[in-house]
Amino acid sequence: MSRFLDPRFAGFEAYTPGEQPRDRRYIKLNTNESPYPPGPAVLAAVDASALADLRLYSDPTQTALREALAGFLNGEFAGLALEKENIFVSNGSDDILNFAFLAFSGEGTTVLFPDISYGFYEVFAEFHGCSYRRIPLREDYTIDLADYRAVPGKKLIVFANPNAPTGIALSAGEIEALLQAEPDSLVLVDEAYVDFGAESAMGLLAKYDNLLVARTYSKSASLAGARLGYAAGSLAVIEDLEKIKYSTNPYNVNRMTQAAGLAVLREWGYYRENCVKIAETREKTAEALREMGCEVLPSKSNFLFVSCLPALGGEEAYLGLREKGILVRWWSRPEIRDRFRVTIGTPEEMESFLAALKALMGGKSDE
Numbered sequence: 001m002s003r004f005l006d007p008r009f010a011g012f013e014a015y016t017p018g019e020q021p022r023d024r025r026y027i028k029l030n031t032n033e034s035p036y037p038p039g040p041a042v043l044a045a046v047d048a049s050a051l052a053d054l055r056l057y058s059d060p061t062q063t064a065l066r067e068a069l070a071g072f073l074n075g076e077f078a079g080l081a082l083e084k085e086n087i088f089v090s091n092g093s094d095d096i097l098n099f100a101f102l103a104f105s106g107e108g109t110t111v112l113f114p115d116i117s118y119g120f121y122e123v124f125a126e127f128h129g130c131s132y133r134r135i136p137l138r139e140d141y142t143i144d145l146a147d148y149r150a151v152p153g154k155k156l157i158v159f160a161n162p163n164a165p166t167g168i169a170l171s172a173g174e175i176e177a178l179l180q181a182e183p184d185s186l187v188l189v190d191e192a193y194v195d196f197g198a199e200s201a202m203g204l205l206a207k208y209d210n211l212l213v214a215r216t217y218s219k220s221a222s223l224a225g226a227r228l229g230y231a232a233g234s235l236a237v238i239e240d241l242e243k244i245k246y247s248t249n250p251y252n253v254n255r256m257t258q259a260a261g262l263a264v265l266r267e268w269g270y271y272r273e274n275c276v277k278i279a280e281t282r283e284k285t286a287e288a289l290r291e292m293g294c295e296v297l298p299s300k301s302n303f304l305f306v307s308c309l310p311a312l313g314g315e316e317a318y319l320g321l322r323e324k325g326i327l328v329r330w331w332s333r334p335e336i337r338d339r340f341r342v343t344i345g346t347p348e349e350m351e352s353f354l355a356a357l358k359a360l361m362g363g364k365s366d367e
Contacts, residue, residue, distance in 0.1 A: 008129075015123045018329055027352055029343040030327040032164075032193070032303050034222040035278070036346075039270040041263040042223075050259055058258060060250040062089040065258050069230055072265050077203040086205070086232055088241045089261075091252045093192060093216035093229030097158070098124055099244040100212065104156045104186050105130040112148050113158040116141070116166065116335060118190065121158055130156075141166045141297055141305075145178045155185040161201065162193045165329065165341040167299030169198035176201075179208040186237070188212045193301035195220035195275045196282070202232060209234040219302055220275050221264045226257045278302050282344045288354050292361060307339045311361040314338045320360040326353050 001010065018031035066084035074080045090096050101124040105111050111132035113121040125132040135147045141163075148157050157178070162169040179187055189201045191213055202213050212233040218224035231241065245252055253261075264271065279302075286296045286304055294308040308317055317340050318330035329341040342353060 012126065013123070015120050019327065021327070024325065026322075027326045027345065027349050029345050029349065029353060030329045030341075031224075032219055032301075032343045033224045034219060034274065034302070035344070035349060036222055036274045038222045038260065039264070039267045041267040042260045045259040045263040046256055050256055053255055056255065058251050058253060058255040060246075060252075062253055062258060065089055065253075065261050066230075068262055068265050069232075072268070073202060073232060077200070077206075079203060079206040082205070082232060085235050086238055088231045088233070088238050088245075089253055089258075090229045090231070090245070091249075091257075092218065092227040093190065093214045093231075094120060095252065096214045096229055096231045096241070097121070097188075097190065099241050100156070100158070100186075100188055100214075101125060101128050101130060103240045103244050104188075105132075109154045109156055110151060111156045111158065112151060114143055114160075114163060116163075116333075118160050118164050118192075137166075142168050143170060145170070145174055148178065149181045155182065156188065157182065157185055158188045158190065160190040160192060162196075162198045162299065162301040164193065164301065165303070165331075165336070165339075166297050166305050167193070167301040167303055168297060169194075169300040172199045172201055172204060176204055176208075179204060179211055183210055186210050186212060188214060190214050192216045192219055193303075195272075196300060196302045197275075197279050198300040205232055205234075209236070212237055217261060217264060221271050222274070223257075223260055223264065226260050228253060228257050228261050275302075278344050281347050281350055284347075285342075285344065285350045285354065289357075292354075292358055294357075303341050303343045305336075305339055305341050308357070308361060309338055312357075314340045317357065317360065321353070321356055324356040324359075326356050328353075 063084060066087040066089055069087045070082040070084050073082055097120060105128060111125050111130045112135055115134040115136045138144055143159060143163060175189060187210060191200060194200050204211055212231055214231045215229060217228040282299060282304060289296050289306055293311060294306050297305045314330050314337050318328055321328055
């Protein structure tokens with residue numbers, strides 16, 4: 001590190017994204033991207049004229065996209081009457097998390113999030129100097145929201161639903177009970193994977209002003225490379241996020257991404273069908289893994305969290321699959337080191353994954 005670095009960050013541990021090796025062609029099942037490309041409306045929106053307009057700044061108010069997102073959500077969830085002022089648009093949903101940890105974790109507030117979940121939660125908490133607590137999962141890797149209610153005082157409660165890397169989802173009823181019990185705490189539900197079969201909390205916005213729902217275009221909308229996320233919440237909460245945005249980077253979503261985001265909403269049926277295909281492939285893959293002797297957690301996401309013990313440890317599976325040209329995600333944390341996470345790709349990619357894993361397990365058992 002340089003001698004110019006603020007001492008506060010000398011021992012800081014940054015988030016580690018999934019690896020993106022370039023040494024060979026891999027079947028990439030490690031970063032939960034969609035295996036299907038954007039639809040034709042997106043390809044048409046990102047055309048030569050859009051490229052020519054890159055000489056101009058993007059709309060900092062993102063008016064067209066925010067209006068379209070409000071209308072889309074009102075159509076998806078009965079009882080919602082969102083306006084564009086209820087929508088915050090960002091450079092990926094990570095920006096929403098970053099701004100929320102900054103804006104809503106002031107003195108007297110404790111930030112709570114699951115002990116096993118998205119790694120950025122702890123990174124942001126450390127980065128912004130938050131008072132925070134990691135809440136353990138149950139032995140079956142599920143979230144018990146009663147544990148969050150048991151912590152006294154004002155809180156910012158953050159969790160992914162479905163959770164990552166487990167893939168396990170909470171019901172909207174469980175989330176509503178938390179909102180009712182914690183009227184003075186803000187509950188941020190990170191719905192990055194909700195479109196693959198989980199129940200959304202979005203409809204609860206009609207009743208609760210202490211709820212903020214964050215979503216991303218990266219998974220179900222096939223736009224991971226475009227970096228687009230959005231959040232829906234009360235007028236006051238969205239105003240707070242807007243204040244942070246205009247104090248850091250008003251042009252936080254570029255012109256091409258805004259155009260692509262609008263196009264996705266015009267052809268949402270295409271993406272909904274892709275989500276159904278991915279969920280079907282997920283269930284077939286989970287069944288095949290169980291037939292091979294692996295343990296698979298029940299998932300409502302576009303990935304599976306797998307243990308192949310005693311035949312194969314988590315690191316062994318990760319390294320062995322990598323050697324065979326297939327990338328999965330593995331963490332060295334003691335609580336989950338025996339497991340690995342595999343993104344759901346196309347049926348053909350998952351067949352290759354299963355064949356490679358079966359060969360590894362067979363080779364291990366023959367030793």
